Amino acid sequence: MIYDSHCHLNDPKLYPNRAEIIRRAMDNGVAYFLCVGWDVESSKLAISIAHEFPSVYAAVGLHPENLEGVDAYSLEEIKKMAKDHKVVSIGEIGLDYHWFKDEKDHIKQKEWFIKQIDLANELGLPVSIHARDATQDTYDILKEHPVLKKGNLHCYSGSKEMMLEFAKLGYYFGFDGPITYKNSIVPKECVKACPADRLLMETDSPYLSPIPYRGQDNEPAHVKEIAEQMALLRGEEIESLENRLLNNFKNLFHVEQ
Template identity: 40%
Template sequence: MIVDSHCHLDFPDFDGEREALIDRARAAGVELMVTICTRIRKFDQIRALAEQFDNVYCSVGTHPNNADEERGIPKDEILKLTEHPKVVAIGEAGLDYFYDYASPEAQAEGLRTHIAVARETGLPLVIHSRDADADMAAILEEEMEKGAFPAILHCFSSGRDLALKGVELGLYVSFSGILTFKRSEEIRAIAAEIPADRLLVETDAPYLAPQPRRGKRNEPAYTAMTAQVLGETRGVSFDEISRQTTENFFRLFRKVPVAPGFEHVRS
């Protein structure tokens, strides 16, 4: 069993074929997926998808590139939305200095609000961090001192120092199709170093399709390709990396009902 811990099924790239997409995922062994919110003001679309499919769950949050657009949404509004049974995570929120779509101040403000929600609910915060390693590490360390919260560094493509700081602070690290790219030697070296009980896999679909699908639209079924490369990188079998990352998923995403055979992770 494999879990796609981060995809965007609401994006128009999948219009008209979501049922077929989910069937293909199941055929590839991807039994569960979390569709990630990027705009709280469009959460109704995310929630509807999670309600439509029994093996799809969702998050609620504002992507850092939309931080100015949704600046000032209060913590209590986000908390209210987390009451839905299919909302199993917060975010994605974070810092993105690669693009100039939102001010650093609004991004940091939004990140801290999402952290407060994760701390209060116990739901994992899905963290987006791009070209912002130092600031991200500083905020995470400062916020952890105020009180621990569960979190994941999603679609990891940052430096080794941020990965190790995240692990030190109790975070999980998720790898996408970037791991499979020919020039991703540094990312694979980081993936080999992360403790086994902190690893997750994802697609970030429709983006970042793994080799040999690179450049085409990504979809949850391709999580299996990334898991294969992650296993090879760490010197373990496909079955072993699938089991380990799925155990980690159920340990972190505690609101998702545990699948048969994985009950031990919550004992």
């Protein structure tokens, strides 16, 4: 049994065909999906998909790239939604300095990251973190504002050294398509060095398709390629790796069943 700890079945590219896409994934052994929101509307849609399909869970939150126009009301909406029984995480939240270079934007992103950490702590939920070109600031915030139920750095793209620092704070790490790309050296090193009890598989569908699907829209069925690549990189039997990684997923997100 495998799972996808970060996918966007709520994305317009996947949503219309979600039933088929979920079926194809289940045929590949995918038992759980964490469908992640990026703003109020996509978070609502994530919950509605989670209500349609027993194996789908939802994360609700405001992504650092989607903060234009957010206000106290948006946070109130996220809070209301987060009380739904299928919501297992606040996310995706975090910092993106790749698309946003301006210091003013960074200040705003940090502010909303912290507000949503506070919300996760108020509700007793873990967080799903997006951190791009912002590893140090993400670390500093998590150190200063500990998340009680921890969380994962999805599509982890920092250094191995920083990964081990985040691990000391109790965080988990999700890896997806890039670990199958030939020129992607550091993510592969990170998969090899990741503490066994902190590793998670994900796709970030519809983005980041693994080899041999690169260039096409990604979908949760392809998390199989991620699990196989992880087993190869770590020199582990696929079955024991899958079992352990399923435990990691359950330990972090406390899914039922």
